[in-house]
Amino acid sequence: MSALQRLFKFHGGVKPAYNKEASTGLPIAVAPTPTLLVIPLHQSIGGMPRPLVKAGERVLKGQRIGGADGNASSAVHASTSGAVVAVEMRLMPHTSGLSALCVVIEPDGRDEWIARQPFDFRKASPTQTRDYLRDAGVVGLGGAVFPTHLKLNPGKHGKLDTLVLNGAECEPFITCDDVLMRERAETILKGAIIMREMLSARQVLIGIEDNKPEAIAAMEIAAQAANQAAGDLAMQVVSVPTRYPAGGAKQLIRVLTGIEVPHGKRSTDYGVQCFNVGTAYAVYEAIALGQPLISRIVTVAGNVGQARNYEALFGTPMRDLVALCDPLPDSDRVIMGGPMMGLLMPGDEVPVVKATNCVLVGSRKLFPPPPPEMPCIRCGECAKACPADLQPFEMYWFSRAKIFGKAQEYKLFDCIECGCCAYVCPSHIPLVDYYRFAKSEIWAREVDKEAADIARERYEFRLLREEREKQEKAAKLAAKTAAGREKAAAAIAEAAKPAATPEDDTKKALIAAALERAKAQKEQVHPGNVSNLTPEQEAEVTAIEARRAEIREMAKPHLRQDD
């Protein structure tokens, strides 16, 4: 059936050395439970889950320890049973070296589950199912960790044409999806069936790079069985040409369907949705077995004696996994992810999280420092390699010159940071670093702008207050000379009270209070003017608020649809 499928090409891409065989020789092994699990609460895109446990509490395996913060967030669970020894800041698996709130659990060795209840999604409403998946902590396991429940929505038409399962796995060294497909194809497809129903998708296309013949064979057998059981031909395994980044969600959608989903648009608007094969597996476990997401398959590869895939509990220190693979003595770094897009870890003690598809051990020999950076010769190699059809050297030029507006005109934010451009550049320019820099500068400027807006609001508020004080004086004067002595005194009392809390931190409250006071003042002193002035001020405040909301919206990092 794959022969029938017409394939499309995406522009650019590169063919680095894949180095995948090293970790596919052995089957998936279960990594031993470590002596201490450090489980970060914030493991997905979206809101930071609130901690639900305190130090000293006993937790069961699968017990929710972090509750989703609103709908655009995803819960976090205890990976095994044990005692919570701390809820504290710990080093995160991120290049920044920042710490974040983690639940530290000392396993009790009993591995005692919570009561697991399958979830009958056919009886539940779609919203209930989505809420269930959110609370089961299911997120995209391809590395982007976008909450899955947010994507399991057919969108405005109520149905989709194509559900794409992403088994392309294009990054060198990483084989976690490959081995998962080889060993657990059937379960993946059971998850895909659930997803297909939730999305009312006509067909399911499973895209796998043609350098994984074993995975393709296994998935084909499972797909045939599933089609037979369903009496249709909805599931199709499609072997796609091996070319990095064929596994980028947008690139794979393009290859399989010819559709290009523009940056910032929902793919469901184009009738397709894309999930990683590991995510389908996790959906099945959550819905059919009642097991929240507490572990994943992690490839340990690179500068190690025996690369392998492990099923590791979230919170397992990366160094424990590395130790299982006899790292070579010259190892000098741990990278989370692959060599093209992976993140350099600040240390090897950081925990495995939902985004950890690979723990890549590096050395100077394996990943030598790049040769010295030369000027750009505008050779256009980068543009030839860019899968987003960008002109990387133009973006580089403007990012470097800090002309960020121009960089944005060249669609800086359409850049998926795949690294193809930097990979091919004969001048060895770390192009992606420049884009990261430009993007963060642009975000920072948005934040600065917001801060400036706040400062301006404060200033406007001070003007209001000064105005009010002037009027207080006038009122006093009026009180002395006129008969309405009591009225004026009341006005002063009224005005003095809120003035005692000028440094209130919620700006909205401040403005509202200022407005109130001004209003009260006006009423007291110039009753005749109230109807004129207040709407003006109100309009102004509303305008300020609207502007700020807009900026906040813009500054919110674009939720990536990549899975």
Added chain:
Amino acid sequence: MNNSPYFLKPASVQSVMLRVLVALLPGIAAYVWFFGAAILVQIVLASVTALAAEAVMLRLRDKPVMLFLSDGSALVTAWLIALTFPSIAPWWLTVLGTLLAIVVAKHLYGGLGQNPFNPAMVAFALMIVAYPLLMSQWPKVDATDFAGQWEAIFGSRQILDAMTMATPLDALRTVLRDPEQRAMIGGILGSKATFGNVGGRGWEWIATGYFLGGLYLLQQRIITWHMPTAFLATLFVVSGAFALYEPDRFAGPGFQLFTGGAMLAAFFIVTDPVSGATTPRGKLIFAAGVALLTWIIRTFGAYPDGIAFAVLLMNIATPLIDMYTQPPVFGHKDKRGDSP
């Protein structure tokens, strides 16, 4: 430690430039065969001058000298200068041209990657304006007497008359200027002594050598097909159309393509990435523009070969061409420009 990507394709500016030099070898071999070893002397002169000038400029600009000196870009400029100047030009002409290219056209504009004008073409244009006579004394075909050439380059130029002849382009120009001879242009172009089979005796073989080198560059993916194709096709179509229309006045496409620096320009000069357009459509426009201007200058202008001026004129237009030919980005293929 660096960020992702952690490994790079083994590519470098140096390897790009070295392959460009290799691609020039077949053309140079033909040059030596038909016109003697003088061209090798010129290549050495230009190379030494370019490297020395480059080193001095890098030192002055406080750049790592060895790193940039070894990138090979100065050598490419030097070789192109040597190949576009007459091979029996006096030594100082080549040296002066190369100095201007490296110091003014390259480093005063900011060095590698920053020059808006093609340095070799700047050198050619300045020299032909300043020394029109010296720049049009080309060696006679088959006059490969090296001692005489050496004498012409480094010593007195008295014996020059015996050695030089008009290039086919010059000859053509003279003919075109003279109404009486013009009527016989067909016959004159047919005279094999000057004009060879297609583009001028000897010259056509050099052009073939450049063409082979160009194919190598295409195969190595150092250049894309856009520029050579647009350049040669435009020259072919324009000259072909006019030759058909009035064969007595205009030289045909075969001659235009295989004479002068047309092949060199198609694969090695218009394709200079730094000063040329970079987008696919931009490359087509840029190269077609150079070809059109070249033909106009060759046919109507005051200088025999117009490639240098054509390239410089199009260099001015490069930023504009690039700006208006940006290819659509992913997901915006149908219409261009509006943000998501």
